[in-house]
Amino acid sequence: MKVALFIPCYVDQFYPNVGINTLQLLEKLGVEVAYPTQQTCCGQPMANSGCEQDSKEVYHHFVDTFADYDYIVTPSGSCTYHVRKHYDIIDQTPAVQKVRKGVYELVDFLENILKVEEIPVDFPYKVGLHLSCHGQRGLRQANASEIIGDKGGQILTLLRKLRGIEITQLERNDECCGFGGSFCITEEAVSARMGQDRIADHVRNGTKVLTGGDMSCLMHLEGIVKRQQLPMKVMHIAEILNGSQP
Amino acid sequence: MNHPALAEKFAKDFNRTTWHDETLWFVRQKRDRAIYPIPEFQELRLLASQIKDHTLSNLDNYLLQFEENAIKNGVKVHWAADGEEHNRIVLDIIRNASSIKGKTGPIKMVKSKSMLTEECHLNPFLQKNGVEVVDTDLGERIVQFRNEPPSHIVMPAIHLKKEDVGETFHEHLGTPKGEKDPQALTEAARQHLRQKFVEADVALTGVNFAVAETGSFVVCTNEGNADLGVNLANVHIACMGMEKLIPKVEHLSVFIRLLARSATGQPVTTYTSHFTKPADGKEMHIVIVDNGRTQQLGRSDFRNSLKCIRCGACMNTCPVYRRSGGHSYDFTVPGPIGAILSPNIDLHKYSSLPFASTLCGSCSDVCPVKIDIHVQLYKWRQVVSKENELPAAKKWGMKGLAKMLAMPKVYDLGGKVARSALRILPHGMTHAQSMNPWAKARELPDAPKQSFKEWYSKNKKS
Numbered sequence: 168m169k170v171a172l173f174i175p176c177y178v179d180q181f182y183p184n185v186g187i188n189t190l191q192l193l194e195k196l197g198v199e200v201a202y203p204t205q206q207t208c209c210g211q212p213m214a215n216s217g218c219e220q221d222s223k224e225v226y227h228h229f230v231d232t233f234a235d236y237d238y239i240v241t242p243s244g245s246c247t248y249h250v251r252k253h254y255d256i257i258d259q260t261p262a263v264q265k266v267r268k269g270v271y272e273l274v275d276f277l278e279n280i281l282k283v284e285e286i287p288v289d290f291p292y293k294v295g296l297h298l299s300c301h302g303q304r305g306l307r308q309a310n311a312s313e314i315i316g317d318k319g320g321q322i323l324t325l326l327r328k329l330r331g332i333e334i335t336q337l338e339r340n341d342e343c344c345g346f347g348g349s350f351c352i353t354e355e356a357v358s359a360r361m362g363q364d365r366i367a368d369h370v371r372n373g374t375k376v377l378t379g380g381d382m383s384c385l386m387h388l389e390g391i392v393k394r395q396q397l398p399m400k401v402m403h404i405a406e407i408l409n410g411s412q413p
Numbered sequence: 414m415n416h417p418a419l420a421e422k423f424a425k426d427f428n429r430t431t432w433h434d435e436t437l438w439f440v441r442q443k444r445d446r447a448i449y450p451i452p453e454f455q456e457l458r459l460l461a462s463q464i465k466d467h468t469l470s471n472l473d474n475y476l477l478q479f480e481e482n483a484i485k486n487g488v489k490v491h492w493a494a495d496g497e498e499h500n501r502i503v504l505d506i507i508r509n510a511s512s513i514k515g516k517t518g519p520i521k522m523v524k525s526k527s528m529l530t531e532e533c534h535l536n537p538f539l540q541k542n543g544v545e546v547v548d549t550d551l552g553e554r555i556v557q558f559r560n561e562p563p564s565h566i567v568m569p570a571i572h573l574k575k576e577d578v579g580e581t582f583h584e585h586l587g588t589p590k591g592e593k594d595p596q597a598l599t600e601a602a603r604q605h606l607r608q609k610f611v612e613a614d615v616a617l618t619g620v621n622f623a624v625a626e627t628g629s630f631v632v633c634t635n636e637g638n639a640d641l642g643v644n645l646a647n648v649h650i651a652c653m654g655m656e657k658l659i660p661k662v663e664h665l666s667v668f669i670r671l672l673a674r675s676a677t678g679q680p681v682t683t684y685t686s687h688f689t690k691p692a693d694g695k696e697m698h699i700v701i702v703d704n705g706r707t708q709q710l711g712r713s714d715f716r717n718s719l720k721c722i723r724c725g726a727c728m729n730t731c732p733v734y735r736r737s738g739g740h741s742y743d744f745t746v747p748g749p750i751g752a753i754l755s756p757n758i759d760l761h762k763y764s765s766l767p768f769a770s771t772l773c774g775s776c777s778d779v780c781p782v783k784i785d786i787h788v789q790l791y792k793w794r795q796v797v798s799k800e801n802e803l804p805a806a807k808k809w810g811m812k813g814l815a816k817m818l819a820m821p822k823v824y825d826l827g828g829k830v831a832r833s834a835l836r837i838l839p840h841g842m843t844h845a846q847s848m849n850p851w852a853k854a855r856e857l858p859d860a861p862k863q864s865f866k867e868w869y870s871k872n873k874k875s
Binding site: 174176178179180181182183185186187190202204205206207208210212213214215216217218219220221222224225227228253300304305311312313314315316339342343345346347348349350351352353354355356357358359360361362363364386387389390391393394 | 416417420421424425430434438445449455730732733736737767768769770771772773774775777778779791794795797798799803807808811812814815816818819820821824828831832850851853854855856857858859860861863864865866867868869870873
């Protein structure tokens with residue numbers, strides 16, 4: 168099985184540690200991981216802004232970069248969702264089809280391809296999980312409260328394996344954080360308010376470490392945590408699973 | 414004004430925004446509690462969706478079948494291509510009604526909830542032509558007094574607190590100043606409306622479902638005002654969008670189970686009234702309205718927005734709607750569904766609405782007829798861009814970004830330069846609120862010296 172690592176553009180630029188932890192975690196689990204260095208971005212930023220036609224050349228670049236691999240693993244539900252869902256506007260060549268099928272969000276890959284059962288990590292903290300909408304509703308990695316009362320999901324399943332962890336019970340388990348790509352700029356007022364409300368829910372219910380599968384949501388939420396100088400640490404799920412401590 | 418500007422204005426009042434968000438979230442939770450115990454709820458959604466898909470694919474036939482059966486029942490059927498024609502037809506019906514002809518003094522109409530007549534701006538038109546129009550749903554009456562449009566399709570006055578209603582009723586109904594007891598205020602409205610019902614010459618209702626095989630239609634209300642109005646007045650006019658059809662009576666059993674649960678978390682509305690034919694000596698009219706619906710039916714990507722049964726669940730679940738208010742959409746139907754219906758009517762005017770969403774997808778998950786609302790929001794964004802309605806800065810910014818992201822070396826260098834700049838420039842400059850909207854409420858992430866790619870090249874590349 169040939170596995171490539173895709174580190175999304177904003178993670179590459181702003182959160183290299185998330186990339187490093189993802190790589191180390193996969194290697195620890197015995198996966199030989201390639202990292203094609205010509206990679207850039209999945210093309211979502213333009214497409215969500217209405218410019219998917221402009222994104223086409225980025226899509227082609229992505230496919231050219233990863234066409235040789237069986238799996239393309241990335242620490243982002245959002246980018247995974249974008250490749251799977253929205254690469255339908257370019258010719259569906261065998262390479263495009265293979266890439267769309269092979270792209271996996273990290274936790275999904277751990278659970279459903281690697282079948283990881285144990286995470287030998289101590290994490291004695293109260294952890295709040297932020298579900299990214301693209302992971303949860305896009306990839307159906309977690310139940311949505313609109314559909315079912317049960318709050319189960321892939322990230323939660325892995326978190327529960329950590330020793331000493333306590334999971335925050337939120338008042339709103341799966342409300343969007345308000346990042347939304349360019350939405351966070353064009354609709355700044357609502358975006359910020361949504362993020363503040365999410366953080367307030369975590370504060371009220373005792374979250375000490377805030378985590379999730381998408382660094383984009385977490386970047387937005389961390390921006391609010393830092394502005395409000397709250398005693399809360401924001402970590403991507405890859406960092407926690409790889410044994411990083413807050 | 415566009416959505417971001419109106420939303421910012423709304424969100425400025427922090428506490429009121431909190432209240433608005435929590436009020437609608439309460440309704441969303443009520444809805445959850447109403448649907449969780451029904452094991453077949455997701456199957457019902459699928460069934461409803463399929464019935465509506467089928468109906469829309471055969472709409473021409475079902476419309477004709479409905480008309481034929483309604484005429485057989487003794488109902489007069491009228492067709493309106495747009496809002497203007499709809500309004501004219503309603504006025505003509507009123508002026509020509511035998512019970513009204515020759516009446517001296519103003520003609521009086523009581524209306525029960527109809528978003529379609531809001532869409533057609535019927536009230537101002539009738540008032541200009543000497544007809545007194547009274548909206549009889551409590552919420553509708555409140556916003557009518559205030560000369561405001563509804564802010565929600567099911568709860569039109571949800572943006573108002575009981576104190577606001579107290580003020581309004583003090584001004585219009587003479588309730589004591591400062592009165593905010595909901596029961597007292599409702600009682601004042603009841604007394605006021607009772608008089609209007611008794612005096613009415615004509616009653617106008619909306620239509621929730623029109624049944625092709627019988628030519629009858631169903632109106633769902635909680636206040637019973639539709640029934641009271643219709644039974645007291647000599648003329649009943651029912652106005653419906655042409656997408657309200659369902660083929661058979663048995664299909665009602667699917668939609669009635671979905672509608673109230675999705676809307677307010679009730680198992681069923683208090684009144685589910687079936688209308689088939691006029692009572693002896695009375696008139697019944699149905700006005701079937703297109704007003705852009707045929708055009709939407711012709712858009713394959715957006716056609717199934719016409720499945721909407723106007724429950725409002727997508728508004729209650731929408732984190733953006735809850736924090737920006739219905740008026741920020743500046744369209745008859747606000748919220749996510751409004752954001753995919755409005756560009757069909759006027760792409761230029763409503764070009765900001767498909768962007769008033771994070772594409773979180775919750776709207777599509779609650780929709781009782783499974784409209785893929787967030788997918789259509791994404792698709793409308795592409796149309797907005799194609800039709801050159803994007804702000805120039807965004808358009809060219811995205812073009813530049815795409816070019817950069819297609820060239821790895823340019824991307825690597827661009828990232829390095831940007832990170833250096835963020836590290837070197839003073840905080841006051843990188844976080845200047847006038848230049849950087851992000852920084853109004855948020856800190857930027859720290860800019861690391863090394864990107865992941867740089868780290869990898871140094872440490873891992875063999």
